[in-house]
Amino acid sequence: MSDQWLTDYGVTIGVGALILFMVFIVWDLAKRSHAGKFGTMILYIALAMGVFGFLIKIIIGYLLNNASGQ
Numbered sequence: 001m002s003d004q005w006l007t008d009y010g011v012t013i014g015v016g017a018l019i020l021f022m023v024f025i026v027w028d029l030a031k032r033s034h035a036g037k038f039g040t041m042i043l044y045i046a047l048a049m050g051v052f053g054f055l056i057k058i059i060i061g062y063l064l065n066n067a068s069g070q
Contacts, residue, residue: 012058019051 026047030040 015054019047019054022047 026040026043029035030043033039035043
């Protein structure tokens with residue numbers, strides 16, 4: 001296992017694990033604060049926007065690294 005592999009996949013796996021942990025945190029926050037259905041939905045939409053941004057970052061990086069010189 002090289003340092004490059006750890007850099008490439010370790011960060012992605014680590015952020016994925018943190019996202020799963022944040023799902024639990026949002027669920028617990030919504031439950032403890034009695035946010036209701038609408039409040040819980042807003043909290044999860046905010047979390048989903050962050051996840052979407054992370055996925056877009058990965059896709060853009062892949063496209064830039066594999067772009068042809070045409």
